[in-house]
Amino acid sequence: MKTKLIAMLLILTLLASVMAGCGVGVVETDDTQAQIDTQEVVNYENATQLTVATWDGGLGSQWLEDAADRFEALTKDVSFEPGKTGCHINIAASRSFDGSTMAFTPLTHDIYFVEAVDYYAMTNNNQMACLTDIMTEPLTEYGDSKTILEKIPQALQDFLLADDGNYYAIPFYETFYSFAYDLDLWNAKSFYISKDGGWTNADGSLSAGPDGVAGTSDDGMPATYAEFGKLVEHIKDEGVLPFICAANATDYVANFLYEYYANYEGKDQMELSFTFDGTANDLISVSEDGTITELPEEKITWDNGYELQTQAGKYYALCFARDVLAPKDNYKISDTHINAQKSFVRGGIVNDQPVAMILEGSWWENEAKAAFTELADGNYERHNYAVMPKPHATEEKIGQTPCWLSTSSSYGFVANNSTHKDLAFAFMQFLHTDEELSHFTAEVNMTRPLIYPITEEDAAILTTYCKSILELKETGDIIYPYTNREEVLDNPLQFQSFNWAWSTSVDGYAYKNPWLYFSEVENASAEAYFSSQKEFFEIRWDSF
Amino acid sequence: MKIREPAGIRKRRRDKKDLIFYCVLMALPLLQICIFYFGVNFQTILMAFQHYDAYTDTFTWDFQTNLKTFLTEASTAGFWEMMKNSFWIYVFTQLAGTVLAILFAYYIHKRHWGSTFFRFMLFLPSVIPAILLTVLYKDTVGLGVPAWLDYLFGIRVDNPFSFSGDGLRYALVTLFTVWTGFAAQVLIYSATMDRIDSSIIEAGKVDGTSPWQEFRHLILPNIMPAVSVFVVTGIACFFTNDNNIFNFLSWGAMPQEKTIGYYLYILVFNGKTGYCYSAFLGLLCSLILIPVVTVVRKALNREDD
Numbered sequence: 001m002k003t004k005l006i007a008m009l010l011i012l013t014l015l016a017s018v019m020a021g022c023g024v025g026v027v028e029t030d031d032t033q034a035q036i037d038t039q040e041v042v043n044y045e046n047a048t049q050l051t052v053a054t055w056d057g058g059l060g061s062q063w064l065e066d067a068a069d070r071f072e073a074l075t076k077d078v079s080f081e082p083g084k085t086g087c088h089i090n091i092a093a094s095r096s097f098d099g100s101t102m103a104f105t106p107l108t109h110d111i112y113f114v115e116a117v118d119y120y121a122m123t124n125n126n127q128m129a130c131l132t133d134i135m136t137e138p139l140t141e142y143g144d145s146k147t148i149l150e151k152i153p154q155a156l157q158d159f160l161l162a163d164d165g166n167y168y169a170i171p172f173y174e175t176f177y178s179f180a181y182d183l184d185l186w187n188a189k190s191f192y193i194s195k196d197g198g199w200t201n202a203d204g205s206l207s208a209g210p211d212g213v214a215g216t217s218d219d220g221m222p223a224t225y226a227e228f229g230k231l232v233e234h235i236k237d238e239g240v241l242p243f244i245c246a247a248n249a250t251d252y253v254a255n256f257l258y259e260y261y262a263n264y265e266g267k268d269q270m271e272l273s274f275t276f277d278g279t280a281n282d283l284i285s286v287s288e289d290g291t292i293t294e295l296p297e298e299k300i301t302w303d304n305g306y307e308l309q310t311q312a313g314k315y316y317a318l319c320f321a322r323d324v325l326a327p328k329d330n331y332k333i334s335d336t337h338i339n340a341q342k343s344f345v346r347g348g349i350v351n352d353q354p355v356a357m358i359l360e361g362s363w364w365e366n367e368a369k370a371a372f373t374e375l376a377d378g379n380y381e382r383h384n385y386a387v388m389p390k391p392h393a394t395e396e397k398i399g400q401t402p403c404w405l406s407t408s409s410s411y412g413f414v415a416n417n418s419t420h421k422d423l424a425f426a427f428m429q430f431l432h433t434d435e436e437l438s439h440f441t442a443e444v445n446m447t448r449p450l451i452y453p454i455t456e457e458d459a460a461i462l463t464t465y466c467k468s469i470l471e472l473k474e475t476g477d478i479i480y481p482y483t484n485r486e487e488v489l490d491n492p493l494q495f496q497s498f499n500w501a502w503s504t505s506v507d508g509y510a511y512k513n514p515w516l517y518f519s520e521v522e523n524a525s526a527e528a529y530f531s532s533q534k535e536f537f538e539i540r541w542d543s544f
Numbered sequence: 545m546k547i548r549e550p551a552g553i554r555k556r557r558r559d560k561k562d563l564i565f566y567c568v569l570m571a572l573p574l575l576q577i578c579i580f581y582f583g584v585n586f587q588t589i590l591m592a593f594q595h596y597d598a599y600t601d602t603f604t605w606d607f608q609t610n611l612k613t614f615l616t617e618a619s620t621a622g623f624w625e626m627m628k629n630s631f632w633i634y635v636f637t638q639l640a641g642t643v644l645a646i647l648f649a650y651y652i653h654k655r656h657w658g659s660t661f662f663r664f665m666l667f668l669p670s671v672i673p674a675i676l677l678t679v680l681y682k683d684t685v686g687l688g689v690p691a692w693l694d695y696l697f698g699i700r701v702d703n704p705f706s707f708s709g710d711g712l713r714y715a716l717v718t719l720f721t722v723w724t725g726f727a728a729q730v731l732i733y734s735a736t737m738d739r740i741d742s743s744i745i746e747a748g749k750v751d752g753t754s755p756w757q758e759f760r761h762l763i764l765p766n767i768m769p770a771v772s773v774f775v776v777t778g779i780a781c782f783f784t785n786d787n788n789i790f791n792f793l794s795w796g797a798m799p800q801e802k803t804i805g806y807y808l809y810i811l812v813f814n815g816k817t818g819y820c821y822s823a824f825l826g827l828l829c830s831l832i833l834i835p836v837v838t839v840v841r842k843a844l845n846r847e848d849d
Contacts, residue, residue, distance in 0.1 A: 100815065120599055120601075328702075491598070493814060509620070509625065509799035511799070519707070521798070540613075
């Protein structure tokens with residue numbers, strides 16, 4: 001009897017492990033948590049069901065839920081399959097929907113809005129449904145005369161166009177890494193730079209700022225790195241912490257520096273890093289003592305692409321990291337980005353030290369919703385932030401059009417194995433009407449890398465911070481750091497994100513994040529970091 | 545009328561039942577070893593001779609790219625720093641750790657003061673999930689200790705995990721690795737010591753052995769087989785010990801803190817792009833370690849004999 005019992009238990013264990021290991025079970029491990037997190041599914045018997053999965057990060061899922069409600073109301077009399085009328089859209093929001101692993105796992109929902117997507121791996125694996133038809137058809141059915149494709153900037157269109165001439169995904173959100181600053185604190189502490197070079201509040205006589213034009217929104221902001229350094233000293237003198245960032249998100253700082261590098265280079269020079277076709281006209285070499293020598297113009301092709309590692313903007317951004325970002329008394333590093341946001345939002349209240357800036361992606365304000373709610377419970381209201389305009393490396397650059405990198409590898413797409421493709425396509429079209437895109441921005445206070453106006457109704461409820469994002473898009477040059485060069489896509493460890501901007505090997509030690517290098521390495525040298533970058537790529541170039 | 549079954553048939557039936565039971569018993573471990581040992585290792589060896597094309601999501605035969613990458617890396621100081629760190633981690637966790645574990649196990653075996661408590665404390669890392677223990681340790685040492693120092697003595701110190709420059713972070717992480725690796729050894733050694741025939745110890749006492757002589761001549765020789773196992777497996781893990789760096793620092797480890805184990809982990813963590821080179825590096829590490837492990841095992845076996 002005992003033997004039989006043991007044998008039965010062993011058989012059960014064997015079957016359970018085989019089912020779990022070989023995927024015979026019904027439940028996909030990828031979605032287990034998501035199913036737990038999924039909102040209660042209302043079973044509308046006579047409506048077609050659709051599931052939309054989204055990464056539950058800084059953006060949350062409220063925007064999608066609201067849009068789904070509007071779409072359901074709009075299509076309540078439409079039949080998407082025989083015998084059924086209307087639709088019900090279930091939103092599955094979870095952090096298990098990680099785009100970086102989706103290329104290797106089966107998709108179990110109809111639509112995805114996720115980040116860190118490997119677009120080409122997923123299209124090659126036939127996981128995404130072809131969206132060409134719905135992207136090239138005017139959205140007249142939903143009251144919009146434009147097509148989705150017309151709303152996508154050309155650089156992104158080029159990237160999304162697969163070898164077979166089709167499009168398989170639509171860019172989701174975009175972020176700009178920057179300092180966000182507290183306008184109220186700036187005013188109260190007189191952190192604005194006055195015309196005479198002193199300090200004043202918002203009502204004072206302000207300096208012209210980085211754009212060099214008086215009467216614009218960047219007035220009183222530091223125009224150069226040197227001015228920024230002075231501002232940081234002034235902030236400290238006033239007993240305020242200059243900036244806060246997070247230990248679990250040190251890559252934000254590397255991305256931030258990438259933005260400063262791009263701002264120096266300007267759109268044309270920066271895009272060489274993605275086209276590898278054109279003339280580089282600001283290459284430099286730097287000696288150990290920091291003497292800069294301008295190099296002659298160079299025609300850039302793929303064969304000598306590593307020459308771009310000597311672009312001047314890199315060196316200046318490295319100097320900024322060394323002089324402003326790295327000194328220990330200039331910042332506090334919180335353990336997580338959530339806690340950093342909380343410290344920033346709560347700064348100056350009761351015993352919390354006031355914090356002048358937070359170094360973050362532009363999603364931070366939406367991600368910090370809980371911190372704002374907590375404040376509101378204590379009768380504090382705070383929503384007066386703005387993106388800090390980027391100072392220029394040198395005085396000669398003042399007035400140059402600011403340049404921003406629209407970074408994100410997030411996409412919206414329809415799963416190729418969806419059984420409700422017609423409905424999924426219809427919902428995707430609905431989500432990309434101007435009106436819905438505007439609602440998205442109003443809900444999450446972020447933008448999508450698409451061209452769309454904000455309605456008056458939505459503009460009225462935008463936060464100051466979101467308005468400053470819209471302004472930077474309007475007044476600046478936006479670079480979409482994407483390329484479909486096979487060599488680049490094949491080597492993400494060297495080219496993806498800020499790897500291309502900051503990979504180096506100083507004295508034989510590999511680094512990818514200048515901030516970590518300057519804050520942790522004794523006698524760290526911007527000159528050594530910069531000078532090693534070209535060699536780092538040159539010796540590897542043939543293997544790309 | 546009941547016919548009695550012949551003994552031969554009864555035996556055959558019993559044999560058949562035994563065979564089924566044996567098959568069921570062995571199926572799971574065999575399946576596991578086929579997939580997770582032979583399957584994985586076979587695929588890894590193949591990958592060492594391949595290159596991953598991220599654009600087309602395909603693996604192609606290409607040994608040269610991996611070799612070239614290795615030669616480029618092996619010529620950098622950073623690579624040898626990782627080797628050096630792997631060596632020191634081995635020294636700390638295996639050699640120093642083993643000596644301390646034996647002494648501590650002896651203390652527990654002798655039922656000295658607090659031995660039950662120490663045994664419980666040492667067992668904790670084995671029952672608490674590694675990542676939870678890491679967070680507890682990191683917050684206690686990184687946040688708690690500075691807060692208490694400030695509260696009690698007005699001494700303000702930074703979180704030691706936020707900065708690597710002074711080497712304290714590396715030391716604290718290594719200390720954690722030693723502590724968590726310590727537990728298994730102490731438990732095995734103390735259990736082995738408990739199983740030593742008491743008559744041997746009694747005989748020693750009759751002969752007037754001191755505690756040190758008892759340890760040196762009676763205890764140590766009896767636990768040597770267990771020690772050998774730890775020493776051999778320790779060498780085999782020389783290149784795979786990541787010193788828990790990823791749990792503490794994620795991607796933020798500085799070159800001076802990395803081990804080969806951490807590097808391999810990061811390579812694989814990067815996705816398919818890192819698979820082939822990490823497989824190549826893993827194969828190379830195996831080629832170095834196989835003869836070393838063989839020699840050490842033979843030497844220890846001879847010592848046991």
